[in-house]
Amino acid sequence: MPQPEGTWRRVYAGVLLYLVAVIVLFYFFTRAYR
């Protein structure tokens, strides 16, 4: 059986920041409609 690169750091930080934003958004969504 034969064998078969802004920066990444900035991308990862962006994804984690997105997660924080989603949680905050959902938190206020929950509070607004409970």
Added chain:
Amino acid sequence: MRPIDWIVLFASLVSIVSYGLFRSRGSNTVDRYLLAGKSMPWYAMALSIMATQASAITFISTTGQSYTDGMRFVQAYFGLPIAMVVICATVVPIFHRTRVYTAYEYLEKRFDSKTRTLASVIFLCQRGLSAGLTIYAPAIVLSIILGWPERLTTFFMGAVVVSYTVLGGIKAVTWSDVQQMCVIFLGLIVALVTVIVLLPGNVSFSDAVYLAGAAGRLNAVTTHFDWNDRFNLWSGLIGSTFLFLSYFGCDQSQVQRYLTGRSVTESRLSLLFNAVAKIPMQFFILFIGAMVFVFYLFIQPPMLFQHAELSRIESAAAYPALAEEYQRAFDARRESALALAAAHHQGDSAAERSRVQEYRAADRRVDDVRARASVLVGQTGGEKGFRDTNYIFLSFVTRYLPAGLVGLVIAVIFAATMSASSGEINSLATVSVVDLYKRHFRRGQSDHHYLMASRWATLFWGVYAVAFAGWGKKLGSLIVAVNVVGSLFYGSLLGCFVVALGFRRVGGTAVFWGMLAGEAAVFWAFFGTGMSYLWYNALGCGVVVATALAITYLSPAGASATPASRPAQ
């Protein structure tokens, strides 16, 4: 199902399968059959990753869950972006650099053969158990809701999946997944729009959202901490991070999706797309369930959504009184919902507060009658602990959606079943051939020999999945236990990879015993505690790492046993 529904269903299935097979031409070497010749673009891998994770139960059960319990299940996905970032930064470049076919192949490069074999066997046990369930669970729901013969439904879904997976390999699986996700997205959007359109004329969309929230169905974030509570912010952020690290980093059914990427960058982009898209997608599905709840505030739902069990309890002596009470409870809830919406419009906050209390009390009374009906199912010879959550959404679809759209939603269920099942069958075959057959039984054979072995292994696992699904009825409530058991194996696999990447001094023997200790700890938690399953992965992983480190640093023999001579990083 009307004629137009059948046309929509079969047109969807034929186009999905034929497109997948068309794109898989030339899969005539092992490399192309199992890894698509490392040629896949990021968007195809991204949708394939999403489709493999989204089984039919995702749509059937999740919508029902938000109908009964609200949207807090969305928190179980909060760990996914964290896990994806960690996986992109660690294992993706290593898997690409070491040019492995399976995640477990890397373990031999890092540790030894027995660690690789143990990890492969754990994967085959876990994924093999769930492969049959993936087909069985939607088949049983479809057979009850639509009256289709259960075995015929199982056989038909299985035969379609096996045919294109055996013939086209991973290229057919991936490109079919892309099509299937398109059908799924379309079906979900149509379902939500239809629910909103079907609301009574005097109930606006903002009223519907307000009423769902007042009944506790929009509880997307719950901040209290409880070990035994499945879904809260903390089990979501911490527990599910470990779950998704295990699933996307150590489960071959997912690893194989992004191993087909033509570069590290393409593989990373496919995972990060899921990191961003998956939470909104789950929110959307749960929101559909919340809107179905509001729809049924004004249109009386059946006491139980599973009509076979409802027919069973109708002959019970206690049923007439229960039905009368249900009618009164439903009427009271509808009136209190309308009164609450009116008070909300008037902006009278004092009246609104008292109306909210009345509305919630009325909703609890409806839930109470439904709970007693479920108990009555068990008392009249039905399943003990019966719940009708999985029947709510499809019951709504078949009763109220217009012709054509029912076929589209059933096509979504089929597409989700096939995409999840094909990924499982394909990865089970890969591990069977690469990690066991080629490694231990037939070494040094030709590429054609291993290609044929891969096809036969795919056929074997496909037939096994269909046969397992066919016997599902005989397993009864055990089938539910099997689903839970599937989540018991991840912690050990994750711990093994954490040690492989993070502790260079630890050798194969130490991690081998660590994996067995981790497995024992998770089984203890499962049988001996009420701990939520989201924590099992963190527990198993922690025990593997602690045991492996203890053996390495505290035992002279352990420290010298098969050290990491080739870190492969």
